[in-house]
Amino acid sequence: MILRSSIAETLEPLPVSAAVLQRSLLDWYDRHGRDLPWRTPPDVLDPYRVWVSEIALQQTQVKTVLPYYQRWFDRFPTIADLAQADLQAVLKAWEGLGYYSRARNLHRAAQLVMERHGGQFPRTLAEALALPGIGRTTAGGILSSAFNLPLPILDGNVKRVLVRLIALPVAPAKALDRLWAASEAVVSFDRPRDLNQALMDLGATVCTARKPACLVCPWMAYCQAYQTNQQQQIPVSEPKAPIPHKVIGVAVIRNPQGQILIDRRPAEGLLGGLWEFPGGKVEPNESIAECIRREIQEELGIEIAVGEELIVVDHAYTHFKVSLHVHLCEHLQGEPQAIECDEVRWVTLAEIDQFPFPKANTTIIEALKQRFPDA
DNA sequence: AAGGCGTGGGA
């Protein structure tokens, strides 16, 4: 008996038949689905538009992506345009969205689509997965949306919806195989595009992380978490490691012409390819001013005079927090060299908006414009 | 395979 029930569980990962789930979800979606640009023709028929939307939406909410969406296609109307564009222009268009490897990979992948697929986004899962920045969820999202192919997805929304549907008693990361199987069982239908979009809408608007609206959920009657009143406890969360807090000294170095020194970060890693004001971590028993002078000597090989504080910027990344102590500095001697960065440049405040900067640095730029309104 | 990788918003 034990053997039979464990086999049944393996073969039938859903609490009710897929057909019942599909019918109720699609009926809900037809009435309550969101109206989003990338799911409305002609955008949905353009795999490039669907692709860009899927990348931008990784770990990013719809509301954040919307203002970037149309602007992106004004700058890069086709895959060929994107492939030929400057990486710096691509990063500038992505500025503020975060996870900048997405923009670097999108740029590189556009070039690969030109080389491998004649400028047409591929129609097979294997070819899509071979492109940088496209994993199983993004591939399934693009191919189901653009070509109506019955491929499953497992993003944060779908994970949460399915975990509650089956009342999974462990953290989702520990049962990914089972969740993929559940997603595949639900999507296999004649409307895979709508079904995947409906799953994500359900997670984003009804089956939310906090205070899910179970009373208006089309799956209320089938949801094992709701039926056992565990919807607040599921999904089970994993313990998170504490994150470090770093204190950073940052230099706004000006020359007699009123120009400011900025540097471009190495192409890979944190904020790769973006520009910044130079600086570094304050060592134990070191003052902010000493730190800035030392870092600028090490990174750029020049001597500066550290002056007054301009602003302190507190910023939280995913894995650590920083406090940027920004000081106005004067260039004393030496030609700036790109020792720990890819490039250095003197720029005016009028020119500086052409360069892509991370959020913490745009805050510094705003403070500079207030301090020197005539520059 | 666990950690690196951004930012904005809500509680």
Place this chain on the structure above:
DNA sequence: TTCCCAAGCCT
């Protein structure tokens, strides 16, 4: 203020 969460991928 602080914490948590949100359409993942890569190594």
